[in-house]
Amino acid sequence: MPHAARVEAALAESLERHRAILDTAVDGIITISDRGIIESFNHAAERMFGYAAEEVIGLNINFLMPEPYRSGHDAYVKNYLDSGRPKIIGIGREVEGLRKNGTVFPMDLAVGEVHLPGRRLFTGITRDISSRRAVENEARRRLNELAHASRLTALGEMATGLAHEVNQPLTAIISHASACLRMLAGGRGDAETMRDSLQQIARQGERAGEVIKRLRSFVQKGEMRFAFGELNVVVRDVMWLMGHEIKTGAVEIHLRLDPELPQAEMDRVQIEQVVFNLARNALDALKNRGKPIGSIALTTSIGEWRARPAVRFCIEDDGPGFGELEPAKLFESYFTTKADGVGQGLSICRSIIEAHDGHVWAEQGGGGGARFQFLLPVLQAV
Numbered sequence: 237m238p239h240a241a242r243v244e245a246a247l248a249e250s251l252e253r254h255r256a257i258l259d260t261a262v263d264g265i266i267t268i269s270d271r272g273i274i275e276s277f278n279h280a281a282e283r284m285f286g287y288a289a290e291e292v293i294g295l296n297i298n299f300l301m302p303e304p305y306r307s308g309h310d311a312y313v314k315n316y317l318d319s320g321r322p323k324i325i326g327i328g329r330e331v332e333g334l335r336k337n338g339t340v341f342p343m344d345l346a347v348g349e350v351h352l353p354g355r356r357l358f359t360g361i362t363r364d365i366s367s368r369r370a371v372e373n374e375a376r377r378r379l380n381e382l383a384h385a386s387r388l389t390a391l392g393e394m395a396t397g398l399a400h401e402v403n404q405p406l407t408a409i410i411s412h413a414s415a416c417l418r419m420l421a422g423g424r425g426d427a428e429t430m431r432d433s434l435q436q437i438a439r440q441g442e443r444a445g446e447v448i449k450r451l452r453s454f455v456q457k458g459e460m461r462f463a464f465g466e467l468n469v470v471v472r473d474v475m476w477l478m479g480h481e482i483k484t485g486a487v488e489i490h491l492r493l494d495p496e497l498p499q500a501e502m503d504r505v506q507i508e509q510v511v512f513n514l515a516r517n518a519l520d521a522l523k524n525r526g527k528p529i530g531s532i533a534l535t536t537s538i539g540e541w542r543a544r545p546a547v548r549f550c551i552e553d554d555g556p557g558f559g560e561l562e563p564a565k566l567f568e569s570y571f572t573t574k575a576d577g578v579g580q581g582l583s584i585c586r587s588i589i590e591a592h593d594g595h596v597w598a599e600q601g602g603g604g605g606a607r608f609q610f611l612l613p614v615l616q617a618v
Contacts (some may be wrong), residue, residue, distance in 0.1 A: 467536050475515075539596055549611075553601065597609060
């Protein structure tokens with residue numbers, strides 16, 4: 237066989253081999269020109285998007301994208317070609333794709349750049365993560381259900397203290413209303429005195445309403461809703477919620493909250509539950525302290541988690557601690573050191589913090605008690 241023929245045969249074999257590799261890959265592989273025009277579309281991409289290759293080759297890649305990706309794609313490519321500053325090339329990210337039937341699906345996208353003589357191509361490797369996202373959503377739903385049940389249980393355990401919080405303003409309302417009725421019955425209800433009593437009734441009614449509002453917020457049920465919030469406010473609200481237990485428990489509370497603490501993205505109800513569970517555990521530990529007065533210190537500060545800035549919460553008590561017990565074991569499901577415990581509180585705390593991409597851990601306290609901490613990452617502007 238002449239040399240030229242052998243070279244041509246080798247090139248044909250190489251091309252066929254590479255085509256076979258592309259078509260047997262489990263991930264979608266799409267190549268586009270620097271103008272965003274599709275040049276190749278493998279079998280996995282056909283299955284993923286619902287189009288045959290011949291339907292899409294020659295079209296702009298943005299028609300496989302839902303908004304807002306579609307409108308911004310061409311400008312992004314132009315910006316990269318002009319500036320050379322990529323946002324996802326060589327990095328990868330989660331985006332959304334648009335199937336032929338109009339459904340939108342989540343996918344992982346990694347983009348690479350190929351330089352050829354006189355031109356360049358971009359290669360996109362896509363993976364449908366619909367199944368993974370469904371599993372994550374189901375796990376999140378179950379966590380929400382379990383966390384909600386835990387909050388309802390805690391509410392029942394605090395019934396006495398909460399009844400006291402509501403009863404105080406109601407008693408004041410009844411007292412002022414009765415005084416108004418007596419004054420009216422005796423014909424000596426001057427306008428100024430009546431006005432003062434009615435103002436007190438309104439004020440105490442608002443106080444009772446605030447108690448109910450906070451309780452409803454604590455036990456509300458629903459999907460996780462992330463928003464920027466202040467950890468210091470969460471800590472103060474939990475201390476308010478536990479006010480009666482703290483007063484009757486002979487416990488000194490030391491709040492050391494960093495006033496410069498940045499906001500963190502969080503589901504406020506869920507993080508409130510974590511702080512509440514850790515504080516309740518500290519109170520329970522102090523019941524067996526053998527001291528007349530116990531001490532609990534709650535601290536917030538700026539920390540770091542996985543090379544990212546984070547807000548840090550720490551709660552430390554001077555109770556008996558957990559002895560020789562391995563701290564990590566405390567967070568296992570159904571493990572408990574309480575005679576009447578079910579071993580879900582700390583497990584729920586860990587699940588909630590991990591769902592926030594954070595970290596929670598326990599260690600022996602400096603005074604022999606226990607110290608629990610968690611970190612929540614702070615999102616940085618990009």
